[in-house]
Amino acid sequence: MLHKKSLLFSAALLLAATAVNAQNCNSDWLGTKTLYKAPAYHPSVVPAGYKPVFINHVGRHGARHLTKEVNTSFAWQLLHRADSAKALTAAGQHLWKLVQNLTAVEKGQVKSISDEGRDELRGIGKRMYAHYPSVFTGKVELNVGYTKEIRTKQSADAFLQGLKAGFKDSADVKEYNDDTDLRFYDSSPTYTAFEDGGSWEKPMNTLRESLKIDVVNHTLAVKWFQPAFLKTLKPAQEDKLVGDVFGFATIVYSLQAEIKKAGYQWTDVNFAPLFTCAEQAALSKLDVADDYLKKAPGTDANGIQVRIAVPLLVNFINTTDEFIKTGKPNAQLRLAHAETIAPFAALLGMTGADKVAADMKNIEAAWKSSNVIPLSSNIQWIFYRKAGTTDLLVKFLLNEKEVHITGLKNASTYYHWKDVRAFYVNKLNKLNVGLGDDMAAYLKNVK
Structure with missing residues (x-):
């Protein structure tokens, strides 16, 4: 039988969680861990006589597990040490239990996409076929690129499963690894130095x-640790602890099927009630700023964090030219990462993804990670041709929604490819890049 104090403790935790949930916090706090939602399909009117003939696509992997085991995190190690020292408060003990439960859920599954992620990608693939069936007629050939990370290969498999569900015949699928064009951020010494310390630091x-x-971090640490233990912690440790716990709070939304499979209920791994609405908002805003300043327009729309995506733009142009020349493949598909999508969308000049914020305290007015790079985020170029002509039109989609391109004047969302190509080649020329250049060398030498 449970001790009376234990029952009172459990009741207190339940009341505390209910009190926080009762605040009805803004649900838009997950940032890049936001689950992908299929948009309403309201396409603009296609110019008379044109039909889809080719798709050039890049997407982020689907909803995923953590990228490292929970018990290797700073939070796990600190909480374990405090628990052994009997230095956790009642709230700290509750946090430690949540972390242990998440450890069990995640064991052996890190770096992979979740069931939720597979559903996201299958859905995008199904909609691609449903919206543009004329692209996939006859003997279908698909080129599918992904990175060295297993979650991008898994995402490609799920995407293809959804896409090919509508095919009448089998498809010829060519799969390949392409870290140069899809993980460009890993190959540039200049960008690595920028991440370590650059123009993003001051803002x-x-x-x-x-x-x-720092106040948020300390306030939370006070709730979790006994005073004597708390005195041993430095601000940097509190920051790392809270960052890890907030990361756990955002990842569990991607794991709901796995939580059930492991025999747990949502309340067993729900970290959100540990934070007040104000704390959630502050920590979320900081996460958004980190993405915005290091992967998106930040303080300079032409900064290294955007220019680093040049190899992918070159690849999009060259693969489109190859389709025009040979008629193949039917679709060029790529699965990559948030660090791929955000700078590429900014480099392209996509509305909603390419603006420098007027006020860093209000980044969301110019750019929102949940809109630009949610889980399974994607960029699609949909090409249209008029029968009997060589004229190509192209429509740009960000997360399956039509967008305009800043600086490329047009009366509708359907652009003439010759104008688009000239626009981007001119942009590349200003960066001293040619379509035939060695992109590995570019990444090594870009400043």
């Missing part, structure tokens, strides 16, 4: 101060 530090992140 990030200013934002941290305005959000009082």
Whole structure:
């Protein structure tokens, strides 16, 4: 039988969680861990006589598990040490239990996409066929690129499963690894140096101060640790702890099927009630800023964090030219990462993805990670041809929604390919890049 104090403790935790949930916090706090939602399909009117003939696509992997085992995290190690020292408060014990439960759910599954991710990708593939069936007539040939990470191969498999469900005949699928064009951010010494410290630091530090992140971290640590143990922690440790726990809070939304399979209920791994609405908002805003400043327009729409995506733009142009020349493949598909999609969308000049924020305290007015790079985010170029002509039109989609291209004037969302190609080649020329250049060399030498 449970001790009376244990029952009272459990009741107190339940009341505390209910009190936080009762605040009805803004649900838009998951940032890049936002689950993908199929948009309403309201396409603009296709110009008379044109039909889809080719698709050039890049997408982010689907909803995923953590990228490392929970018990290797700083939070797990610190909480384990505090628990052994009997230095956790009642709230800290509850947190430690949540972390242990998540450890069990995630064991052996890190780096992979989740069931939710597979559903997301299958859905995108199914809709691609449903919306553009004329692209996939006759003997279908598909080129499918992905990165060295297993979750992109798994995402490609799920996407193809959805896409090919509508095919009448089998498809010839050519799969290949392409880290140069899809993980360009890994291959540039200049970008690595930028990540370690660059123009993002000052606005990030200013934002941290305005959000009082150190106060948020310490307030949470006070709730979780006994005073004597708390005195041993440095601000940097509190920051790392809270960052890990907030990461756990955002990832579990991608794992709901796996949570059930492991024999747990949602409340057994729900970290959200640990944070007040104000704490959620502050930590989310900081995460958004980190993505925006390091992967998106940030303080400079032409900065290294955007220019780093040049290899993918070159690849999109060259693969489109190959289709025009040979009529194959029917679709060029790629599965990659958030760090691929965000800078590429900015480099393309896609509306909603390419603007420098007027006020770093209000980044969301210019750019939202949940809109640009949610899980399974994607960019599609849909090409149309008029029968009996060589004229190609192209429509741009960001997460299956039609968008315009900044700087490329047009009366509708259907652009003439010759204008688009000239626009992007001119942009590349200004960066001293040619379509025939060695992109591995470009990444090594770009400044």
